[in-house]
Amino acid sequence: MFRTMSLLRALIGTSRLVRHTPRLLAALPPDDDVLLDPPDGRLAPALVAAALDDPEPAAKLLATTRDAAEWEDRDRYTTRLSTFAYRRDGWLEHWLAVAPQDPDALLVKAQLAVRRAWESPARAERLRELGPLIEAAAEAAPNDPVPWRLALDHARGTHASHTVFESLWEQAVRRAPHHYGSHVAALKYLSAQCCAPRGDAPRTPCGSHRECFDFAEQAAEDALPGSLVQALPVRAAFTLLIAGPGPGRPVCGERIDAAADRALALSAEYPAGDLWPGEVRNLLVHVLVERGRWTEALAEFGRIGPHASTFPWSLVADDPLRGFLEARSRTVREVARRTPLRAVPPEPYGAGPGDADRGGRSGPGGHYA
Known part of the structure; x- marks a missing residue:
C-alpha cells in the first residue's frame, strides 16, 4: 500500500510538471535572453x-554624480568602472596621467586597488x-x-x-546618513x-548574528521611503543562510522570513524589470528559494526579468549566471x-511595455557585492 501511494504521488507530480511547466516558462524571459549585470543607460x-x-x-x-550628490549612482558606477578596469585598465591609466588629482579618477583607482589586494593571499598586508x-x-x-564606504571595506x-x-562609520553617515553602500x-x-573563527579576527560585543540582524533592522526602520536600505535585513538573512548551521548560528527562521517580507514590500514599489533594485531582487529571490517560498520566488523572478546579478549567485555557484x-x-x-492539475498556476510578475531601466534616476541605489 505504501509503495502504491508513493507511485501515485510521483505520477501526479509528473503530470503537474508536464501540464504547468510550459506555461510558467512562457511567462519568463528565455534563458538565452538573461544578462549578467547589464549596465544602465x-x-x-x-x-x-x-x-x-x-x-x-x-x-x-x-563628475556629474559628485556635483549632484547622487551618491548611490556614484557608488554603483565606481564599482562597475573599477571592475572593467580590473581586466582592462589602459583607459584609467590614461585618465590618471592626464588628471592625477582628479577626485573621480582617484576613487576608481582606490576601488580597483582594494579589489586587487583583496584577492591576494597576503590580503591584510596588501590592504x-x-x-x-x-x-x-x-x-x-x-x-x-563613497571613499568612506571603501574605508569600511578596507577595515574589514x-x-x-x-x-x-566606529570612527569610519561616523565619517560615512555624517556625509550621507542613508547611503546604502x-x-x-x-x-x-x-x-x-x-x-x-576565534583568533582570526577581533571579536567584539557586536560579533553575533543577533546583533547583525539588530543593526540591519534598525537601519531599515530608519530608512527613507523606497530606499534599498530597507532590504538590509534580507542581506543579514543571506549571510546567516550561507554560513550554515553551527555554534552561534541560530536558524532564526522567523527573523529571516520577516526580512524577506520587508524586502518583498520594497521590491513591489518598483516596476518589473527595473535595473535599480536588481541586485536586491536577486538577493531576495535566493533567500525565498532557500526558505521554500516558491510562489513568492516565482513572482520575484518575474520582477527581475532578464537582469541577473553577480551577487549573490557568485557566492553560491561557480558560474553566477548558471x-x-x-x-x-x-x-x-x-x-x-x-x-x-486543473488549477491555473500563478503567473510571474513579468516586465511590461512600460518597464525600463532607470538609468540616471537619483535615489536609492545598489552597491557592489
Missing part, C-alpha cells in the same frame, strides 16, 4: 568608451598599504561618502578594531566579525509540482 556609453581607451565619458559621468590611497580619494572630495579586510570601524559595508564588517538560471528553473518546477 548612463553607464553603458562610459563602458563602451573605456573599451576604446577613452576615459572622458567615465570622467563626465562620475594596509592602501590606506594613503583611500585617504587621498576622501580628501579630494570631502563631501563624498585588515581586521581593524571595532573602535576604528555604507550600510552594506558596515553590515559586511559586522558579519565578518560574526563568522570569523546559478541564477538553475534557481529559476527549480522554482518553476516546484510551483508546477504544487499546482493542482
